[in-house]
Amino acid sequence: MSGLVSIAYLIAAVLFIVGLKQLGSPKTARRGNQLAMLGMLIAIVVTLLDKKIIDFSYIVAGLVLGSLIGAIAAKKVQMTAMPQMVALFNGVGGGASTLVALSEFYHLTGHPPMDITITIVLSVLIGTITFTGSLIAYAKLQGIMRGAPIVYSMQHYVNGLMVLAVVGLGAWFAMEPSLLAILLIITVISAILGVTSVIPIGGADMPVVISLLNSYSGMAAAATGFVISNNVLIISGALVGASGIILTQIMCVAMNRSLGNVLFAAVGTDGGVVSAAGEQKQVTRYTPDDAVVMLDRAQSVIIIPGYGLAVAQAQHVLQEMATILMSRGAKVRYAIHPVAGRMPGHMNVLLAEANVPYDLLLEMDAINDDFQNTDVALVIGANDVINPAARYKKESALYGMPILNVDMARTVMIVKRSLASGFAGEDNELFFNEKTMMIFGDAKKMVTEIVQILKH
Numbered sequence: 001m002s003g004l005v006s007i008a009y010l011i012a013a014v015l016f017i018v019g020l021k022q023l024g025s026p027k028t029a030r031r032g033n034q035l036a037m038l039g040m041l042i043a044i045v046v047t048l049l050d051k052k053i054i055d056f057s058y059i060v061a062g063l064v065l066g067s068l069i070g071a072i073a074a075k076k077v078q079m080t081a082m083p084q085m086v087a088l089f090n091g092v093g094g095g096a097s098t099l100v101a102l103s104e105f106y107h108l109t110g111h112p113p114m115d116i117t118i119t120i121v122l123s124v125l126i127g128t129i130t131f132t133g134s135l136i137a138y139a140k141l142q143g144i145m146r147g148a149p150i151v152y153s154m155q156h157y158v159n160g161l162m163v164l165a166v167v168g169l170g171a172w173f174a175m176e177p178s179l180l181a182i183l184l185i186i187t188v189i190s191a192i193l194g195v196t197s198v199i200p201i202g203g204a205d206m207p208v209v210i211s212l213l214n215s216y217s218g219m220a221a222a223a224t225g226f227v228i229s230n231n232v233l234i235i236s237g238a239l240v241g242a243s244g245i246i247l248t249q250i251m252c253v254a255m256n257r258s259l260g261n262v263l264f265a266a267v268g269t270d271g272g273v274v275s276a277a278g279e280q281k282q283v284t285r286y287t288p289d290d291a292v293v294m295l296d297r298a299q300s301v302i303i304i305p306g307y308g309l310a311v312a313q314a315q316h317v318l319q320e321m322a323t324i325l326m327s328r329g330a331k332v333r334y335a336i337h338p339v340a341g342r343m344p345g346h347m348n349v350l351l352a353e354a355n356v357p358y359d360l361l362l363e364m365d366a367i368n369d370d371f372q373n374t375d376v377a378l379v380i381g382a383n384d385v386i387n388p389a390a391r392y393k394k395e396s397a398l399y400g401m402p403i404l405n406v407d408m409a410r411t412v413m414i415v416k417r418s419l420a421s422g423f424a425g426e427d428n429e430l431f432f433n434e435k436t437m438m439i440f441g442d443a444k445k446m447v448t449e450i451v452q453i454l455k456h
């Protein structure tokens with residue numbers, strides 16, 4: 001029997017790895033997800049059959065309830081609310097690891113080996129930090145608490161002291177595993193640490209933190225796998241831990257920030273700061289009619305989607321507009337910045353939802369040199385990813401971040417509601433550039449008007 005279980009676990013692990021690989025491209029992502037789901041199903045079924053469970057009633061109740069909540073939440077969630085849903089799911093995963101490790105404590109008899117006691121401590125520590133940290137991340141993104149960093153004096157020292165306390169208590173528990181009180185104190189300190197380490201991080205940096213917490217939840221699961229000697233939990237936990245940390249690194253590089261800067265520099269506002277420069281400089285308002293005059297003549301158009309496109313849910317009407325322009329002979333493509341939106345791949349997922357063909361989506365490096373030969377760069381709800389301050393303004397949070405060379409196009413058209421800044425809280429001089437046409441309004445409303453005028 002144990003041989004069969006090992007083979008089933010191996011198949012599940014292979015499915016996870018192939019699934020992860022396929023998630024790397026929009027074309028294969030759906031299939032990758034299905035393969036990983038199949039792997040998880042095999043792992044769960046085999047584990048349930050193998051473990052000689054006396055009573056299945058609680059397990060079935062948990063499965064039904066959990067599946068129901070998961071399915072309804074996934075169906076109802078808005079694309080823009082996806083990061084907070086991932087945060088909740090990470091948190092629940094971390095909490096589950098803590099509970100399994102705590103319950104395993106009750107099964108300890110005699111003097112258990114130190115590798116078990118150490119992994120119990122790790123599981124409780126990382127799992128609980130993930131749980132409370134993820135709840136704070138959820139609350140910030142959902143607007144339940146203020147998104148701006150919450151800072152107070154000696155914050156990092158206090159957090160450092162708590163880490164030291166947990167390490168000391170963990171070592172004590174490893175040597176004296178009969179003392180439940182130590183494990184409970186570790187749980188409480190870890191819970192506080194989860195809160196205090198996430199509150200100083202700005203709400204807009206939360207997607208990076210969520211990716212990091214995702215990695216923690218994997219590490220907690222892997223530690224729990226060691227506690228209960230379950231290979232598939234160790235493998236899947238390690239995969240989540242590794243992919244989460246890789247994604248965190250990719251996001252930091254694309255934002256030109258170090259992880260230390262994201263975690264400790266308390267960068268960020270609640271977003272939507274009104275441009276100070278905008279109050280002094282003149283900006284000319286254009287209408288959807290003006291836009292159509294330009295778009296009708298354009299032979300090449302590059303569309304730059306940003307966070308505002310997701311907020312307005314304008315992807316379908318945008319695709320309709322692009323189709324009309326292409327049917328009239330224009331070359332239309334989409335330029336995707338790696339950190340446009342609020343989560344990795346945000347724009348790809350959004351545009352895939354509107355059935356935009358994948359070959360029209362070009363990554364920044366593939367399209368950046370084409371702007372200079374393009375008639376219209378049409379920016380829909382993007383801001384930071386086109387802000388020229390990133391090239392030269394050393395004191396800017398954006399400094400050094402590669403941007404889309406929108407300002408090189410012959411005409412720049414920007415659709416947004418106001419002169420407000422984006423996530424980085426940085427003014428954008430491009431709004432005042434003489435070749436820029438600012439079209440103020442909700443992206444869906446404005447693009448719908450453009451489509452209607454184009455049609456008639």
Ligand code: NAP
Pocket residue numbers: 204205206207208251255272305306307308309311312338339340341342343344345346380381382383384385386415416417418419420421422423424441442443444
């Ligand atoms: P952005 O800089 O946040 O700008 C989005 C713009 O959309 C805002 O200036 C806003 O201006 C406009 N907007 C909001 N609602 C709108 C609506 N209904 N209709 C039209 N416009 C609307 O977004 P971005 O250019 O996509 O840049 C993403 C930023 O997020 C980067 O700084 C990136 O570093 C950061 N970030 C990204 C990720 C990721 O993984 N993608 C993760 C963490 C952080 P108005 O209010 O004037 O309309």
